[in-house]
Amino acid sequence: MRRMTADVVVIGGGSTGSGIVRDCAMRGFSAILVERGDLAHGTSARYHGLLHSGGRYVVSDPESAHECAEENDIIQRIHADAVEATGGFFISLQGDDLDYADRWVEGAITAHLPFQEISVAELFRREPRINRRAVRVMEVKDASVDGWQMTWGAVRSAQQYGAQILTYTQVTGFEVDQGQLKAVQCLDRKTGEDLVIDTPFAINASGPWAGQISALAGCQPVEVVPGRGVMVAMAHRLVNSACNRLIKPGDGDLVVPAHTVCIIGTTDVKVDDPDDLAMPRNEVQQMLDAGEVLVPGFRQSRAMRAWAGARPLVKDSRVASSDTRHMSRGMSILDHQSRDGISGVLTISGGKLTTYRLMAKNIVDVMCEQLNDPRPCRTDSEAVPGSESGRTYSVTHRLAEREADRLRDPIICECELMSRQMFIDLLADIAEPSLDDLRRQLRLGMGPCQGGFCSLRAAGLTCQIGHFSPDRATAALRLFLKNRWIGLWPVLYGDQLRQAALDNWIMAGTLNVERLPQSEEEVL
C-alpha cells in the first residue's frame, strides 16, 4: 500500500475535475486528482465539441447565456490551442417558428450576448451547403473546442503549480472519523496497488458517476440522471462554422466543425448506467435526418463514427425525470456536511463544458469558505501551457508542420498527419499507455480509415523502440481495433462500410491479426 498526503483530493479527470485541480493548485493548495480511466475519457470528450456563445440559452435561461458568453471569451484566451474560432450561426428555416427568432433577439440583448443579424446571402457565401430555405440568420461567437486538449491544458497548468495527476486510479472508499473526512482510498488499476491519500478535503467531480462516488462516502443517495446523447461525426467539414437551428433547443439541431470532421448532435435519453451507453439505430437515424435538414445531402456524405456521452444531470423534483433536457443545466453543488453530516466532502455536478472554469471557481470558493481560508481565484488570468501565444487552433497546422519535417520524420497516421516523433515523444511520457491513451492526445487513428493503416505501424513502433514487448504491443493493437469498432459499427454504411471492407482485407486478409496468439499482458 502506498500513502500520500494532500490538502485536497479531486475525484474525476473530466473538464470539471481538471479545472478544479488547476484552480486549487493556483490558489496554493496541494492537490491530487484521481481519475478512474484516462483524462477526459468520459463526457468531456464525448460531446459535439461546441464552445457555446450562449446563443442556445438566450430564450430559456438568459443568465446561463450570459455566463457562456463571458466564459467563451476566457476559454478562447486561456485555452487558445484547444479552440478553433470558427464562429457560429443561428439559422431560421422556412416553416420554423419566427416568433422564436424575435424572442431570441430580445434574449440576446438582455443577456449582453454579442451577435449580429446577417443576410441569408452572406450565410450562403460562407456556408454554401446550408439549406437554401434559410430565412433569418444571427451570427454569434460559437467556437469549436477539443475537450481532450482543453482538459490536458488545464492539467498541465495544474502540474506546473505542483498538483499531482493520477490517472487509472479508482476511488474505492473514504475514511471518515467523527464526521470529518480523513483519507481517500484508491486502487491503482495499472499496478493493482492500493493507495491511501490522507486529506481533509475531497471534491467529487465525477459527473455522471457522482452518485456512485458519494455512496462510497456513506452519503444519502445523490440522484444523478445520466442523459445519453448520441453524436455522429461526418468525415468532412460540411460546415466551417457551428451551425445551429434558430428554434427551441431540441435534438440534432446543431452541426459543429471539429478538426477535419463535423459533428451532429445530439439526442437526449435517460439511462440508468453511464458505463453502458448504447447507440440505438433509431437515434443514429434521428441524427442523420436532423443533419439532412441543416445540410441537404447529409445522408450521402460519409459518416465516420458515432459516440454517446452521458450528461451529468442532477435530478430535480420539479420536472419529470424522463425529460432530462428541461432539468437545470446549471451546476449543482452538494455540501455533504449540511446534507449528510460528513465535513470535507463536496459534490459538483451538472453544468457545461463551456463554463467548466467558472464551475471550478465556484466550488473551490465554497471549499475556501468551509476551510475559512479565503484565497482568490486566478484561473481566468493565465493561459495554460501551450496557449501562451494566444493563437487559436487552425485546422491546417499539422499540414504546415509535416511540410516542414516530412523528409526526416515519417508520417505514421496519414489521416491525422501524426508523425513518428510525436508518437515516440508521448510514449515516453505516459506509464504503460494503451494506444487509445495516445490517440486521445495525438489523434492517432481518428481519421476516415479508423486505424486501418496506422494502428499496425503504431503497435510496431512501440515494439521497435523497445517500449512494449511484442506480447503487449499485440494486446494494445487488438484493444485499439476493438475500441474503434464500438464507434464504427453504428454508422457503418456507404463509404465507411467500404473502408471497413478494405481494413478487413488488410487486418484479417493480409496480416491475419485475428489468429495471433493471445497476449498474456492485459492493456487497460
Added chain:
Amino acid sequence: MSRAIVIGAGLGGLASAIRLARQGLDTTLISQGLGGLQLSQGTIDILGYDPEPVTDPLAAAGRLAPPHPYAVIGSAPVAAGVDWLSQLLGPELLVGQTSANTWLPTAVGALRPTALVQPSMVAGAVQAEAAWAIVGLSRLKDFSAALVAGNLNRTELPGGGRLRCRPLVIDLMARAGEADSSGLVFARALDRPEVQDRLIAALGPELAEGESVGLPAVLGLEDLTVYDRLAQALGRPVFEIPLPPPSVPGLRLNQALLALAKAAGVRFVNGAAVVGFEAAADRVTAVMTAAAGHPRSYPGEVFVYAPGGFESGALAMDSYYQVKETVFDLPLHGLDDVEQLITGDYAAPQAIFAVGLGVDAAMRPVDLSGNVVYENLHAVGSILAGAIPWHEKSGEGIALGSAWAATQAIQEELK
C-alpha cells in the same frame, strides 16, 4: 464491338478476360481502377480455415455446404482454375500445390495458411527450430521487425515446435533524402543492382551462422530474381513477407496478367466506372460507363461481372441500411436477418460481408428462387454470396474457380 465484356480488373476479371480472349472471343475489359490484386498478399489462397486450420485446401473446399460459393462452383473448377493460373504464370511467379497449405509469416508476426506462393516467399514456410533474422528497414513504416520476430517467437507452429527469430533493422535509402518511402518505392529501387548491393553490404555483417533472412516484400517489382541474388550473395535462404497495400507481390501478379491479357488481344478500358446497362428480354445487351460528356455504351454478347464486393463499391449499403448491387440491381443473397448484418461484436465475422450474388453452375446470378436473372451475365469473384474471403483465406480460390466455371460455360454457350 467486342463479343465478351469483362467488368473488373482483379484476379477474377483478368483471368476471365485472358481465358475468353484465348478462346478466340473479341474481349473488352472495363475497370474503374487498378484492380484488387495490389491490395492482396500476392499468394493464391484456396481455403485457410473451415473454421479450423486447413491442411488440404482443395479437399476442404469440396466439403463446404451452401451457401458457400465453393458448394456451387465445385472443387474441380477451383483446381482447374488454380492450375491454369499456375501454368500460365510459371514457376518464376507461382509455386506450390492445390492440395497442401503452406504456413507463411505475416507482417504482424502471425502465421497464415495459403496454397500457392511466390518463389520469393518459399523459404519463409515455417519449420520448427528454424533460425530467422527478421529484417526491418528503418525508412519503411509498415514493417516492424521487433513485432514480427517477437510474435513469431511466441507462436506454437501448426506441426508443433517454435521458430527462433531475431529482429534486425537496416538503414537503406530507397530515394535520396526520404525518411518515409512506401514499399513500392523500395521495390522499384531494389530492381536496381546498385541498391541490391547496398542492402547486401549492410546486411551481410549482421547475420549469424545458420540464419535465414526474412525481409518485407519489397524485393523488386520488375526483376523477379532479386531474392535469389540476395540469397546467393548472403549464402543463405532469403524470403519475403507481404505488407499492407500497395502490395508488391500483388502488383507482380497484376503486371504479369496484364501483359498476358494484352498479348491475348484483350482491349482495356481503364478508369471507367460501369454505371448502368441495357437489356432486352432476359439478356444484357450493353453496359454503360461514366465518361466525359455522356455515358458510353459497350454492347456485347456475353458479360462477366467481376467487380469485387463492398471494398470496390460494387455492393453498397445506404444510410437507411438498404443493400444494393450497384450496376445491375441484381437480387442479393444473405440478407435474411437484416438486423444482424452488422453487430457490435468486433471479434465475430460480420454477416454483411457474406452478402452478395447467388449463382447457378454457370455462375449466372439467380434470384432467391434460383431462377437465372440474365442468360448471358456471369458473376465472378468476391461479389459472390456466402463467404467472407479475408476471414477464411479463400479470395483467390473463389475468383479463379468462378472465373474458370464462367468461362467454360461461356465457351459451351457460344459453340
